[in-house]
Amino acid sequence: xxxPAAAETRSRRSRSERDRSERDRFEVFxxxxxxxxxxxxxxxxxxxxxxxxxxxxxxxxxxLVTVLTRVVIFGLAAMSLDLVVGYxxxxxxGHAAFFGAGAYTAGALTFHSLDGSALLGIxxxxxALITWPAAAVIGGLLGVVIGGLSxxxxxxxxxxxxxxxxxxxxxLFNALEIYGGDDGVGLFAAGRSIGPFDASDDLxxxxxxxxxxxxxxxxxxxxxxxxxxxxxxxxxxxxxRMAALGYQTYRYRLAAFALSASITSLAGAMAVTESQFLSxxxxxxxxxxxxxLMVIIGGLGSLxxxxxGAAALFLLEEFSIDVTDNWQFFVGLGLxxxxxGAPRGLTGALxxxxxxxx
Amino acid sequence: xxxxSCTGLRKAFGGLVVTNDxxxxxxxxxxxxxxxxxxxxxxxxxxxxxxxxRPDGGTVWLDGADITHLSLPLRVRAGVxxxxxxxxxxxxxxxxxxxxxxxxxxxxxxxxxxxxxxxNTARVARASELLDRVGLTAAAGISARRLAHGQTRxxxxxxxxxxxxxxxLLDEPMAGMAPDEARRLADLVRSLASDTAVLLVEHDMDxxxxxxxRVSVLCEGALxxxxxxxxxxxxxxxxxxxxxxxxxxxx
Numbered sequence: 034x035x036x037p038a039a040a041e042t043r044s045r046r047s048r049s050e051r052d053r054s055e056r057d058r059f060e061v062f063x064x065x066x067x068x069x070x071x072x073x074x075x076x077x078x079x080x081x082x083x084x085x086x087x088x089x090x091x092x093x094x095x096x097l098v099t100v101l102t103r104v105v106i107f108g109l110a111a112m113s114l115d116l117v118v119g120y121x122x123x124x125x126x127g128h129a130a131f132f133g134a135g136a137y138t139a140g141a142l143t144f145h146s147l148d149g150s151a152l153l154g155i156x157x158x159x160x161a162l163i164t165w166p167a168a169a170v171i172g173g174l175l176g177v178v179i180g181g182l183s184x185x186x187x188x189x190x191x192x193x194x195x196x197x198x199x200x201x202x203x204x205l206f207n208a209l210e211i212y213g214g215d216d217g218v219g220l221f222a223a224g225r226s227i228g229p230f231d232a233s234d235d236l237x238x239x240x241x242x243x244x245x246x247x248x249x250x251x252x253x254x255x256x257x258x259x260x261x262x263x264x265x266x267x268x269x270x271x272x273x274r275m276a277a278l279g280y281q282t283y284r285y286r287l288a289a290f291a292l293s294a295s296i297t298s299l300a301g302a303m304a305v306t307e308s309q310f311l312s313x314x315x316x317x318x319x320x321x322x323x324x325x326l327m328v329i330i331g332g333l334g335s336l337x338x339x340x341x342g343a344a345a346l347f348l349l350e351e352f353s354i355d356v357t358d359n360w361q362f363f364v365g366l367g368l369x370x371x372x373x374g375a376p377r378g379l380t381g382a383l384x385x386x387x388x389x390x391x
Numbered sequence: 392x393x394x395x396s397c398t399g400l401r402k403a404f405g406g407l408v409v410t411n412d413x414x415x416x417x418x419x420x421x422x423x424x425x426x427x428x429x430x431x432x433x434x435x436x437x438x439x440x441x442x443x444x445r446p447d448g449g450t451v452w453l454d455g456a457d458i459t460h461l462s463l464p465l466r467v468r469a470g471v472x473x474x475x476x477x478x479x480x481x482x483x484x485x486x487x488x489x490x491x492x493x494x495x496x497x498x499x500x501x502x503x504x505x506x507x508x509x510x511n512t513a514r515v516a517r518a519s520e521l522l523d524r525v526g527l528t529a530a531a532g533i534s535a536r537r538l539a540h541g542q543t544r545x546x547x548x549x550x551x552x553x554x555x556x557x558x559x560l561l562d563e564p565m566a567g568m569a570p571d572e573a574r575r576l577a578d579l580v581r582s583l584a585s586d587t588a589v590l591l592v593e594h595d596m597d598x599x600x601x602x603x604x605r606v607s608v609l610c611e612g613a614l615x616x617x618x619x620x621x622x623x624x625x626x627x628x629x630x631x632x633x634x635x636x637x638x639x640x641x642x
Contacts, residue, residue: 255504255505255506255507256504256505258507258508258509259503259504259506259507259508260495260501260503260506260508260511261501261503261504262504262508263488263491263492263495263501263508264492264495264501266483266484267481267484267492270481270482270483270484271479271480271481273443273479274480274481275496276462276464277441277443277463277464277467277472277473277475277479278464278467278492278493278496278550278553278554279464279467279468279472279496279497279554280464280496280501281464281465285501288502389483
C-alpha cells in the first residue's frame with residue numbers, strides 16, 4: 034500500500050517540478066507580459082514623488098516645492114507623449130503645440146475673468162475645475178486635426194509635419210496681441226481656485242497636481258494593457274501586418290494621438306495655473322524637444338519613464354545651475370550616456386531591458 | 392461554398408508587365424497551388440487578391456461580389472486572409488498575444504480602453520485552440536522573437552486563421568523549412584481546406600503535388616496551364632519551363 038502511494042507522491046512532485054522548470058524556462062526566455070517590475074517601479078517613483086515635498090520642507094528647502102510641481106506637470110506631459118512615441122511609434126515633435134493650446138485655453142479664460150470681458154461670448158473664469166477640463170477638450174480636438182493630417186505621412190515626414198503644425202500654433206499665439214503677443218501676460222491677480230479650495234499655497238497646489246498625475250498614471254497603464262493598447266503597440270511594431278489582420282490602423286493611431294494631445298494640453302493648463310504667466314514659450318518647438326528628451330532619458334515605452342525623465346532634467350538643472358550657467362552641457366552628456374549606454378533609458382537601466390511595461 | 396476569383400487581372404510596373412490578363416479561382420474545400428519560376432508574378436498576383444496592390448485592370452470577386460476596390464483590412468473582414476513569405480509576426484508580443492491580436496481584429500473589441508486585454512477569457516481560449524491546431528501550444532507563453540523559423544510559419548498560419556477566413560492565401564509557407572517540417576506543415580495546410588479555400592503559392596514541387604487539388608502555373612504574369620496535379624506533371628510546356636529553370640539554377 035505504502036509503495037504506490039509513495040510513487041504517486043513522487044510522480045506528482047516531479048510533475049510540479051516539471052511545471053516549475055517549464056515556467057522558469059519561459060521566464061528566462063523573457064515572457065514580458067508576466068513581469069510586475071515596471072509597476073513596482075511606478076509605485077516606488079510615485080511614492081517618492083509624494084514624499085518629496087515633505088522632505089524638502091523638513092530640510093528647509095521649501096523653495097524646491099515649485100520645482101517638484103513642475104516635475105509633476107512636465108512629467109504628465111512627457112508620460113502622455115510616451116503613449117504616442119514609445120507605444121505608438123509615432124515620433125511627435127509637435128507636442129508643445131498641445132501644451133501651448135492647454136496653456137492658452139486656461140490662460141485666456143483666466144485673463145478674461147480678471148479683465149471682466151468675454152471670450153467669444155463666454156465669460157472668463159479662473160476656476161481650475163473648468164479651465165483644466167476645457168484645456169483637455171481643446172487639446173484633444175486639436176490632436177484630432179493635427180494628428181489626422183500628420184498621420185497621413187510616415188517616418189521622418191511625420192516628424193516634420195508635427196513640427197510644422199507646432200510652428201503654426203506657436204506663431205498664432207505670438208500674434209495674439211490681446212494676451213501680450215510674444216511678451217505674454219501675467220495673471221498674478223488670479224487665485225488658484227480648485228473647486229471650493231484655494232490652492233494658492235505651493236504645497237497644496239503640488240498635491241492637487243500630484244492627484245491629477247496619479248489618476249493619469251493609473252488610466253494610461255490601463256490603456257496600454259487594454260485591447261486598444263495592444264492594437265496601438267501592434268501598429269508600432271508592424272503596421273502593414275496589422276492591416277493584413279484586418280485593422281484599419283489609421284483610426285487607432287489617431288485615437289492614441291488625440292488622447293495624448295488631450296493629456297498634454299491638460300498639463301499645459303496646469304503649467305499656467307502654476308506659473309500664473311501666459312506666454313508663447315509654452316508652445317515653442319524646443320519645448321517639444323524637451324518633452325521628447327524627458328521620455329528618452331526616462332525610457333521609452335514605460336510611461337513612468339516620462340516622470341523619471343522630467344525629474345532628472347529639472348533636478349539636474351536645479352543643482353548644476355549653481356555650478357555653471359551652461360548646465361545644458363551636462364544634459365547633453367547625460368543624453369549621450371543614455372542613448373549609447375542604456376537604450377531603454379533610466380527605466381531600462383533600473384529594470385533590465387527585457388522587463389518592459391507591456 | 393465560397394469562392395475567390397479574379398478575371399482579366401492586369402498589373403504593370405513601368406514597362407514590366409507582372410500580371411497579364413490573369414483569371415484564377417479557388418473554392419472552399421480545395422487547396423489550389425500557384426506555381427511558377429522566380430519572377431513569374433506569383434506574389435504580385437497574391438497581393439492583388441489580398442488587397443495590398445491595386446490592379447491596373449480586371450476584377451476580383453468574392454462569392455460573386457466585386458471586391459476589387461475593397462482595402463486590405465476590409466477584405467480581411469469580408470473573409471480573405473493571407474500569410475507572408477517572410478514571416479511577419481509581432482516580435483515584441485508573446486506567441487499567444489500574437490494570435491489574440493489577430494483574433495481581436497475581427498471581434499470589434501479594439502476600442503476598449505480600460506479592461507486588460509488579457510482578461511478576455513473567450514479570446515484567450517480561442518487563441519490556445521488555434522495554437523493547438525498548428526502545434527504551438529508549448530510555445531504559447533514565450534516571446535515571439537524566440538521562435539525557430541519553422542515555428543514562425545506555424546504562427547503565421549494560426550494568425551491568418553484567426554479571422555475565420557473563407558479564403559486563405561498562403562505565400563510560400565514552407566520556404567526555408569526542413570523537409571520533414573515542411574511535410575508536417577503541408578498536412579496542416581491540407582487539413583485547413585476542410586473549413587476554407589486555400590490558395591497556396593509554393594516553390595517545392597513535391598509539396599505542391601502532394602498537397603494540392605489543383606495546380607496553376609504562372610509564367611511572366613500569365614497562366615500557362617491549370618489542372619489537377621497529374622495533368623500538370625505531364626504537361627510538356629510545364630516540364631520544359633521547370634527543366635530550364637533547374638538548369639539555370641545549377642549554373
